[in-house]
Amino acid sequence: MNKHFDAGPPQDEIAPKGGSVVHPVTSVGAQFFDALETRDPVAREAALMAVLPGQVAHAKTWSAALKQILKDVNPAGVTSREALARLPVTRKHELQERQQASRSVGVDVFGGFSTVAYGRQMPRIFSSPGPIYEPEGLARDYWRMARALFAAGFRPGDLIHNCFSYHFVPAGSMMESGAHALGCTVFAGGTGQTEQQVQAMAQLQPAGYIGTPSFLKIIVDKAASMGVPLPSLKRAMLGGEAFPPSLRDWFAERGIAGYQCYATADVGSIAYETEAREGLVLDEGVIVEIVRPGTGDPVTPGEVGEVVVTTLNPVYPLIRFGTGDLSAVLAGPCPTGRSNTRIKGWMGRADQTTKIRGMFVHPGQVADIVRRFPEVARARLVVTGEMANDIMTLKVETACSGPDALATKIGEAIRDVTKLRAQVELVLPGSLPNDGKVIEDARSYK
Secondary structure (H helix, E strand, C coil): CCCCCCCCCCHHHHCCCCCCCCCCCCCCCCCCCCHHHHCCHHHHHHHHHHHHHHHHHHHHHHCHHHHHHCCCCCHHHCCCHHHHCCCCCEEHHHHHHHHHHHHHCCCCCCCCCCCCCCECCECEEEEECCCEEEEECCCCCCCCCHHHHHHCCCCCCCEEEECCCCCCCCHHHHHHHHHHHHCCEEEECCCCCHHHHHHHHHHHCCCEEEECHHHHHHHHHHHHHHCCCCCCCCEEEECCCCCCHHHHHHHHHCCCEEEEEEEECCCEEEEEECCCCCCEEECCCEEEEEECCCCCCECCCCCCEEEEEEECCCCCCCCCEEEEEEECEECCCCCCCCCCCEECCCCCECCCCEEECCEEECHHHHHHHHHCCCCEEEEEEEEEEECCEEEEEEEEEECCCCHHHHHHHHHHHHHHHHCCCCEEEEECCCCCCCCCCCEEECCECC
16 A cells, blocks of 8 residues: 555645645634735735745655656746646546556555655545545645634634534544634534534534534524524534525524535635625635636636636645536625635536437537637537437537538537537527536436
């Protein structure tokens, strides 16, 4: 196990400057978690680009997988978003495939992505569906959750009731380590045992809850049916599933202010909600891009695409990791004064691979077709009809004249790339929905 790498250098020596450092709040009444949240956006971008070459170099040196993935990359030249966008995207299914292949020959459970081995520098390992195994390092607030908890209203000295799972998945540990870094005490409630959860909340009087919104609703409903008041429960950090406005309002009616966070087991905290409730503010420890699904090409600002994250984590230094989630950048800064970029939050999944007439068609294939025609801005493959009678139509945005000739050439490219025939429909620029869909399955399954 972990035979292909040694223990690596100590984490405090390899961490990119500012990468995993917790900047604690200066006082209980502080408005922001630290000064990083309000710095000039130009200064922030310069700081991120300054540490990026070192992180890429570190990944190539200590991660066997990234040494291979980035074999043709000169880290010293990765000093801008344009340079970063030329690096390959590693998507979640590729990470899983590398882990599975590596485990099958008994080499490394992490597929070569971890820079440290079992022992002192890796106190815990977690598992996500797949399974995908994730290491936890030694850094205080390793998953960078303290900032999100602060934005949700938690403060040093609070007791937090943590109902994320503590086994297999990292969610419980992610939140607990962030709470500790913030200066809070945690009750490890975990999942299930609703009546005991109510009893513990009534007796311990926590300032708030961490967990899924659906389980919090179950707890609040159970407390009401038991006739047990929960007067201390004033705030909640929620994740792991959708948090619709209707449920947010339901909690507010009962005196609970709930806020979302967006995090994954692979990269930790990505973005968090603030009291402005206008999108999610990006975490200070990641570089986020929005790319066209199936490609590594950044979209125009405001366009929906896949969230791609580069972490500054030295233990698990994922470079251009495709989360598979859809989102879009919001214009302007957060009304709270936090100056980092905002995104809309989770808007669906980017992997739209669809089986058509017995053949799998991928978003990347649609992108390959579009690249062949400079006059085409965007495209959307729509599949209609009934099962066994699929009709494939590629809708393309173009302002080009001579549409018949262009449509014929695009049709030939579709057959070349997908081995399938399709209709081609030319539409005006801006006609296609801004929802991140590259392939739309509109077939009838009756």
